[in-house]
Every structure is written in C-alpha cells, then in structure tokens.
Amino acid sequence: xxxxxxxxxxxxxxxxxxxxxxxxxxxxxxxxxxxxxxxxxxxxxxxxxxxxxxxxxxxxxxxxxxxxxxxxxxxxxxxxxxxxxxxxxxxxxxxxxxxxxxxxxxxxxxxxxxxxxxxxxxxxxxxxxxxxxxxxxxxxxxxxxxxxxxxxxxxxxxxxxxxxxxxxxxxxxxxxxxxxxxxxxxxxxxxxxxxxxxxxxxxxxxxxxxxxxxxxxxxxxxxxxxxxxxxxxxxxxxxxxxxxxxxxxxxxxxxxxxxxxxxxxxxxxxxxxxxxxxxxxxxxxxxxxxxxxxxxxxxxxxxxxxxxxxxxxxxxxxxxxxxxxxxxxxxxxxxxxxxxxxxxxxxxxxxxxxxxxxxxxxxxxxxxxxx
Ligand code: SF4
Numbered sequence: 001x002x003x004x005x006x007x008x009x010x011x012x013x014x015x016x017x018x019x020x021x022x023x024x025x026x027x028x029x030x031x032x033x034x035x036x037x038x039x040x041x042x043x044x045x046x047x048x049x050x051x052x053x054x055x056x057x058x059x060x061x062x063x064x065x066x067x068x069x070x071x072x073x074x075x076x077x078x079x080x081x082x083x084x085x086x087x088x089x090x091x092x093x094x095x096x097x098x099x100x101x102x103x104x105x106x107x108x109x110x111x112x113x114x115x116x117x118x119x120x121x122x123x124x125x126x127x128x129x130x131x132x133x134x135x136x137x138x139x140x141x142x143x144x145x146x147x148x149x150x151x152x153x154x155x156x157x158x159x160x161x162x163x164x165x166x167x168x169x170x171x172x173x174x175x176x177x178x179x180x181x182x183x184x185x186x187x188x189x190x191x192x193x194x195x196x197x198x199x200x201x202x203x204x205x206x207x208x209x210x211x212x213x214x215x216x217x218x219x220x221x222x223x224x225x226x227x228x229x230x231x232x233x234x235x236x237x238x239x240x241x242x243x244x245x246x247x248x249x250x251x252x253x254x255x256x257x258x259x260x261x262x263x264x265x266x267x268x269x270x271x272x273x274x275x276x277x278x279x280x281x282x283x284x285x286x287x288x289x290x291x292x293x294x295x296x297x298x299x300x301x302x303x304x305x306x307x308x309x310x311x312x313x314x315x316x317x318x319x320x321x322x323x324x325x326x327x328x329x330x331x332x333x334x335x336x337x338x339x340x341x342x343x344x345x346x347x348x349x350x351x352x353x354x355x356x357x358x359x360x361x362x363x364x365x366x367x368x369x370x371x
Contacts, residue, residue, distance in 0.1 A: 001105030003044040004051060005332035005341065007268065007368045010040035010251070012082045015243045019156050019163035020191045025236075028243050030260050032252030037266040051104045052265045056113055059095060061179040063114075064122040064213055065167075066091035068177055069152060071123075072168065088119055104265075104364070122179050122213040129216055155196045160236035166193045174204035175222065180214045188223060194223045195232045204229070258282060267296070268342045268366040274298045284318050284348055284355065292349045297322060297357055300340045311335040321354040326365055333369035342366040 014036045017024060028035045038050045045051070070087045092114055099105045153166040168175040174197065176190050190208040198204055205223035212218065224232060246252065256276035267273045274283070284297040299315030299322050311331065313324045324341060331338070344364040348357045359365060 001330055001332040001365075003332055004103045005330075005364065005366050006044060008042045008044050008364050010037065010042060010269075012041055012283070014039035014247055016247060019161045020213060020240055020243075021162070021164050022192045025162075025192075025239070025243075026185055026189075031255040031264070032243070032246060033254035033270060033272070034252075034260070034264055034266060036247060036252040037269050047101075050269075051102045051265055053263075054099060054102075054110060055103050055263075056115065057180060059092075059110060059114060060118055060122070062095050063088055063091045063119045064126075064179040065177060066094070067119065067123045067165070068126055068213075070150075071126075084120060084123055085116075088116055088123075091307070109361070126177070126211075126213045127218045129211065129218075149181050153197065153200075155200045157196060159197050159199075160233060160240055162192070162196060162236065162240075164193065164196060166197060169205070169304040172203075172223075173209065174205050174207070175209045175211055177211055177213055181214075182212060182217070182219070187219060190221070191224055191228075191232060192236075194331050195229050195236070198229050199233070219242060268344060275343070284320075284322070284357070292347060294360070294362075297324070297343045297346055297348065298341065299324075301338055304338070306335050306337055313338065313341060315341075317355075322357060323351075323354050324357045326359065330359060330365045332365075333367040337369040338367045339370055342368070 013156060017039075020028075024035070038052075039048070040050070042050070067087055068136060070091075071082055071084075074082050079337055092111065096107045096110055099110070100107055153169050154164075155166070156163040161366045166174060167177050174190060174193055176186065176193065178186060187208070187210060191208055194205050195206060204226065207224050208221050211360075254270060254272035254276075256270075256272050256278045259280055260281050261267050261270075261273050262282060264270070264273070273279055282296055284295045297317050299313075299317040301313045301315050303314040305312040310325050310327050313326065313335075315324075322345060324346075326341075328335070343357060343359070344366070345360075346357045346363045346365075347360045348355055350356075
C-alpha cells in the first residue's frame with residue numbers, strides 16, 4: 001500500500017502560487033486550511049499538490065471540456081471531419097495517463113466506470129445549442145502566437161496576479177462551459193474572466209454566458225462596465241495580498257461544514273474536521289449504523305487481532321465500540337504499529353453490541369503509526 005496512506009503532518013507552510021486561478025481563489029475563500037493542506041510539503045508526497053481523488057463526475061467534466069475544445073480547434077482549422085467518439089477515447093486516455101502516478105486513483109476503475117454515453121449526451125447538448133441559437137462559430141482568440149488556432153483564451157496577469165483559461169470569447173461575448181450542476185460562483189467566475197480579458201486586451205465585453213452542457217440551460221448577464229471592472233480588480237489585489245500574508249504566517253483558518261468537508265480531499269489530515277460539531281453528520285453515528293451507511297470514522301486503536309489476510313482493530317468512536325476489519329493489503333503501516341485510524345467512505349453496520357466497519361470500493365484507510 002502506498003505510503004500516502006500513512007498519516008504525516010505537513011513539513012512547512014505552503015508558498016504563494018506564481019498566480020492565482022479562479023478555482024484556487026474559490027478554494028481559499030471556502031476554506032484556507034484546505035488550500036494550504038493541499039499545497040504543503042509532506043515526507044510521503046513528491047508532487048506539488050497533495051494527491052486528489054477523481055470522481056466519475058470530474059472525469060465526465062474533463063472529457064466534455066476536452067471534446068468541446070477539440071471541436072472548437074478543429075472548426076477554427078476548418079477540419080473536414082470531427083469524430084467525437086475517437087476524440088472522447090483520446091481525452092480519456094490523456095486523463096488516465098495524467099493521473100497514472102496518483103496512488104489515490106485506480107486508473108483501471110476510472111476506465112471501467114467511464115460513462116461515454118453521458119459525455120456524448122453533454123456534447124450533443126453543446127452542438128444543439130449552437131444550431132438552435134446560432135451562437136457564433138469558433139473564434140481564433142489566443143495570446144499565444146505559437147499556438148494552433150483555438151478558441152480558448154489563456155491569460156496570466158501581474159495586477160492582480162491571476163491566471164486562467166477562458167473557454168471562448170467572440171464578438172464581445174464570453175462563454176464558459178460547465179458540465180456539472182449550477183453553482184452561485186459560476187457568474188462570479190465569468191466576471192473574473194471578463195476582468196482578465198479586459199486587462200489583457202483592453203477590450204470590454206458586452207455579455208457573459210455560463211452554459212451547462214448537461215441540460216442546455218444557460219445563465220446570461222451583462223458584462224461588468226469599466227467602473228465595475230476597476231472595482232473587481234482592486235478587490236482581487238487586496239484579497240490576494242491578504243491571503244498571502246495569512247498563508248506565510250499560519251496554517252489557515254479551518255471552516256468545517258458539511259458543504260465544505262464532504263468531498264474535501266485532505267479531510268484525513270484536518271483535525272478540525274474530526275472534532276467539529278458542524279461535520280458530525282459526515283462521521284460515524286452509532287444510531288445510523290443500522291442502515292449500512294457509508295461514512296468516515298476515526299478512532300484510537302485499543303486492541304488488534306492480526307490474521308493472515310485481515311486485521312481487526314477495536315476502538316471507540318462517537319460513543320460506540322467499533323470493530324474495523326481491514327485487509328492487510330490496505331494497511332500502509334505494520335498492524336502492530338498502528339495507534340489510530342482515519343477511515344474515509346467506509347461501510348458501517350451494527351452487529352451485536354458494536355459497529356463493524358469494512359472497506360468497500362472507494363474507501364480509504366489512513367493509518368497513524370508509532371515512530
Ligand atoms: S476537512 Fe473541512 S475544514 Fe478541514 S480542510 Fe477540508 S474543508 Fe477545510
């Protein structure tokens with residue numbers, strides 16, 4: 001089992017990024033601790049970011065985005081044909097290759113669980129929208145003169161120090177594609193891009209569209225005028241300066257909540273998550289174990305029975321006795337050295353007077369061991 005599953009404390013503070021992306025800023029706003037824990041150094045992590053999980057929805061989103069990008073690029077190059085299935089297979093292959101060294105991702109499962117029909121359905125929604133509304137054909141806007149014609153707009157600015165990639169700009173209209181559900185921050189993101197486009201080109205946009213490929217819904221709003229753009233720029237400069245002061249001095253404020261922590265990829269490292277009243281619903285509650293739920297569990301090991309293929313750890317969590325039956329292959333630390341466990345997405349059920357937890361597909365077993 002990969003050493004990532006041996007819990008290690010951060011080695012130092014995270015350093016400020018060369019430039020802030022919108023998603024990085026959004027993560028900081030939601031929970032500075034999460035931003036920092038994902039970017040700190042650890043003795044068992046050798047990549048710039050702490051390895052993340054990859055959900056099925058995220059794979060769909062990435063593939064749909066790549067399909068649209070490819071379509072735009074081939075349209076801009078006036079290619080005679082575009083083969084969505086072939087491009088989809090290429091996109092999936094590229095994604096799997098990019099995560100092949102990530103010990104938290106089972107690439108075979110990513111391929112097995114991939115829903116190609118869903119991706120194609122999203123892509124068809126994108127195409128039908130073009131036909132229906134007569135949106136402009138792909139544009140050639142790019143800051144990189146060496147690049148092939150494409151509709152994306154890549155930017156990196158100094159004041160504010162921001163970076164990103166705009167899906168499409170044409171005739172004063174900025175379009176951002178989304179394959180997931182609607183979110184309040186999407187319009188704010190489009191305004192962030194409108195600012196970047198104005199600062200990079202001097203051109204003010206007229207309209208912003210956030211388009212949802214899963215159902216064809218879109219949200220349109222007028223682009224910010226110059227006074228609003230200046231205001232956004234100043235607010236971003238101040239926010240980034242403040243964030244960088246904080247991240248040099250602290251490990252960031254933890255903001256535990258169900259919404260923030262439910263899919264947090266570093267909750268196994270976050271002590272506040274395991275203690276906060278606000279996240280109790282995400283952790284094992286003995287009253288709910290009757291329903292064979294998937295939950296997170298933490299406990300100090302009080303006893304262990306080491307078998308040939310599994311070890312049964314016993315301890316107390318959330319007021320109830322817990323027995324965790326863990327296959328040896330999932331233990332990153334020798335069973336006799338483990339002093340506590342943090343188990344994510346584990347199956348819990350009531351048996352006799354205690355709760356039995358067992359890993360299933362998607363479960364993760366993090367071990368804290370004696371030095
Ligand atoms: S578990 Fe919650 S509080 Fe902790 S870092 Fe993640 S989002 Fe923040």
